[in-house]
Amino acid sequence: MEFNEKTIESDLIFDGRVVKLYKDSVELSTGQKTFREVVKHTGGVVILALKEDKVLLVKQFRYPMKEVMFELPAGKLEQGEDPFEAAKRELEEETGYCAKSWTDLGYVYTSPGYSDEKLYLYKAENLEYTYCHPDEGEIIQAFEYPLETVLSMVDSGEINDAKTLCALMRAKIKR
Amino acid sequence: MEFNEKTIESDLIFDGRVVKLYKDSVELSTGQKTFREVVKHTGGVVILALKEDKVLLVKQFRYPMKEVMFELPAGKLEQGEDPFEAAKRELEEETGYCAKSWTDLGYVYTSPGYSDEKLYLYKAENLEYTYCHPDEGEIIQAFEYPLETVLSMVDSGEINDAKTLCALMRAKIKR
Secondary structure: OOOOOEEEEEEEEEEOOOEEEEEEEEEOOOOOEEEEEEEEEOOEEEEEEEEOOEEEEEEEEEOOOOEEEEEOOEEEOOOOOOHHHHHHHHHHHHHOEEEEEEEEEEEEEOOOOOEOOEEEEEEEEEEEEOOOOOOOOOOEEEEEEEHHHHHHHHHHOOOOEHHHHHHHHHOOOOO | OOOOOEEEEEEEEEEOOOEEEEEEEEEOOOOOEEEEEEEEEOOEEEEEEEEOOEEEEEEEEEOOOOEEEEEOOEEEOOOOOOHHHHHHHHHHHHHOEEEEEEEEEEEEEOOOOOEOOEEEEEEEEEEEEOOOOOOOOOOEEEEEEEHHHHHHHHHHOOOOEHHHHHHHHHOOOOO
16 A cells, blocks of 8 residues: 655645644545645643652643643743753743653654644653743643542543643553 | 633634634733634544454554554544544444444543644444445555554554554553
């Protein structure tokens, strides 16, 4: 089976602060022509920060769903930023913690059907509190929950954030 | 801490086949005004189908990344479609299997920062082969891999699809 899809034309529909949107005309391997709607995103980082048996979570309003959600600390890459540097920056900005031990947990694509968003996952341990300084206009609150509680929140559906489940899965957290 | 964000104005930028894109003007709880770029998506379903100790995976070209990816069978909800009906439909379309036992694994938001995409997760067991009939223009190949292999592919980064990791996490699959 031949899987390639050839771009015939690519139209930039919207060039925003967070996403760019393209509508591409493509040719499938069967010769059939179709369109693809593609969101381009700079990518981001997700940090599973463990303070002994506690996990750092952040709570914030997520406008697309109009819901307050619990998630692992995370954030977008700045232009040209190295993912590991971004992970250190975001953990400190959102929770006030620096970590002495970091483990690379690979990456995931959040919505491969229509978006190129790539999230780099990290585990951070040996935490030390410095100070918390979220971005301008970022209203966010940090919490520390026992790992057992976080896993129960995943099971019960109180945590519904995909990247949070992905980082826990890759970290092979076991009960 | 007050988390609400009030919509002042909502502009539809693009109305596509897969996504709609809005640029909203919002007021934060601090009184500060800003913009939110929001992708609206109809949502979808993801099926962790277990055939004894084997997992059904599908392989397809993902245009946003220009990569061939392994993922759990999944698909978009049709207009007004019940998620459970969609899960049965997608499993059969993509793999040719029907399942006699279904378990609801809740839902996840794939990219809560900029998209309202909500994916409903299911576990399907007691599979019976009927026939495989992907959508027009959908080039997709189904595989059966031992669960152990799938978990190794998640660890090694051969599987990088967020929804696949989420369904495995929620199913509390253990080695």
